[in-house]
Amino acid sequence: MGASLKDIACKLNLSKTTVSWVLSGQGDKKGISAETQSRVLACARSLAYEPNLLARSLNTGVSKTIGLILPSISDTFFAHIADRIESEAEREGYSLMIAGSNSEPERENALIRLFRSKKVDGIIIAPADASGREVGRLAESGCPVVLFDRCLAKTDAGCVVIDNEAGSHALVRHLAARGFRKIAIITTFPHLPTMELRHRGYLRALAEAGLHADPRLYGEVAYAGYRQHVCDTLDRILATVPDTDGFFFTTHILATEALRYFHDRGIDISDGRLGLACMHEDPLFRLAAPRMSVARFPVEEISAHAVRLLLRQIRESQSPGSVRPAPESVVLPCRMEFRDE
């Protein structure tokens, strides 16, 4: 392995203390002679000294690492979030440990414990476990934690979400205003607050437009094997209510699969006879479904706020007379893009 402080100290007949001070830039403050300092620096360079950050962390209790737990790393939304969070974190000197929960509470809880054991300074998580058991324990124990995308009612952790209800409502209201009457909703993970809010926005828009919320137009898709499930669900809805004239998708993943379904079934979505709307988006939606309206999620803001809230918590928890601050939460508006005008 590489050289250690001790190696340098031995070689120079100095104490580890002196070497440590010089190398950590406290040479002047501690009054180490200029000559000694340059000797240390030169020796460190010649031995290609790199500090063992594990040792430093063990000593200081600060790992300069944050943990990020996502339902899926490859989902474009989460991948972009991870990208931005990594940049923001890195700018502040933090590295990122990342893991995918696959939306399984068991895995999520195991990952939380693992990250704590690895002594991350804080955790950013898009929780899959609506019960939030482990997340709650995390916050209680004083570990800095910020939730995003999905908030948990019970937990008093910091949280960053978009205004799901407003976004859904705006999309569905727009569909209704364009004259679509039988608007189906395709959704998943209905037990998550996020998804419930999107459903609620849909229902409110229907009610305001004087439309009946036909249960036959409710399509719920299980996450595992969702590709097939989307097809089955659309088949079922179109068979039961053949004159369905609109679809509201609660995620871009569901919309993507539905577009493939329409394409494969030869259902034309370009003539505007079908009203389409989707929470979040994909760069290619504009081409593959030019008339689908979307509520874009502000990925940059979400990431920036998440990191900001977490760093604030971390700083508070590391400063001496710290009282745990009231956890701050942020609700961000979607950027609406109505595309069928």
Add this chain to the structure above:
Amino acid sequence: MGASLKDIACKLNLSKTTVSWVLSGQGDKKGISAETQSRVLACARSLAYEPNLLARSLNTGVSKTIGLILPSISDTFFAHIADRIESEAEREGYSLMIAGSNSEPERENALIRLFRSKKVDGIIIAPADASGREVGRLAESGCPVVLFDRCLAKTDAGCVVIDNEAGSHALVRHLAARGFRKIAIITTFPHLPTMELRHRGYLRALAEAGLHADPRLYGEVAYAGYRQHVCDTLDRILATVPDTDGFFFTTHILATEALRYFHDRGIDISDGRLGLACMHEDPLFRLAAPRMSVARFPVEEISAHAVRLLLRQIRESQSPGSVRPAPESVVLPCRMEFRDE
């Protein structure tokens, strides 16, 4: 913070040694009495003991963490790779530290040093620095390292790549066979071996088809601000050679931008008068450009091989009388999908 071994030892009037042995499952082997063992276990549970993995790593020299350095975390290709690598790694008990180099050699080198300092057990990297200075140093110093996507000629690290030359060649040959004569190439990062191979495959296919490699049909796009650059480049090519009848894109990112360009310019790509081909793909290509042929990258295999090669190196480096094994490399074929028949 949480309880430590010492806390348990004190509480039970035992030594840290005994507690450590019981908790690490060596109780029977070390002949600790059943009663002591259950007292330790019970106490650990009641104190919610979780081992400090930093301390363990510092002691054992094994961090059970691997570093992943990608040009971009949000690029769908790399995001999928990260997802798979994380799964594979987790299954073997490893966590993932992830970072984006933004294809900047300086950042990449800094990240490599940082990860080494954080004592990752090995690094998987899609190198941006064609010179491979830091990567070479890494391999020489005995740190397990596996490259993927982009190989470096000089380095003797393990490597996993697709057959770039064959994939490009097959795509362009196919375009030529369909009768397209003026096939442009749109590429980026031309100094990277990967991209050079894709260019070479293009050139070979042209030559074999008796087509002239018109330099005016060569479009090179800078990474920074590539959106605008793609448009400018296509503008330039179509202005210079108005009867350009084919486009070969060396990455899915470039193809995506080009599709937007065609869409915005009102250029019809659905009638088959323009031959299109692309290295890698996007799930929505089938809808947005149904006739574009693609060479799909085997993401799962790439990830599986990368992790496998890295773990092998890690095990060798950790086993006692280890001679550094000859670094193994893997070349995987693309999955061709010719879509315009």
Add this chain to the structure above:
DNA sequence: CTGAAAGCGCTTACAG
């Protein structure tokens, strides 16, 4: 101006 010493929380020879 510089150093000896304790400690972060583990693991693991070594000793009894």
Add this chain to the structure above:
DNA sequence: CTGAAAGCGCTTACAG
């Protein structure tokens, strides 16, 4: 069957 001790590589009071 159990424990005292050293060590992983740092940082940081404390002392001179």
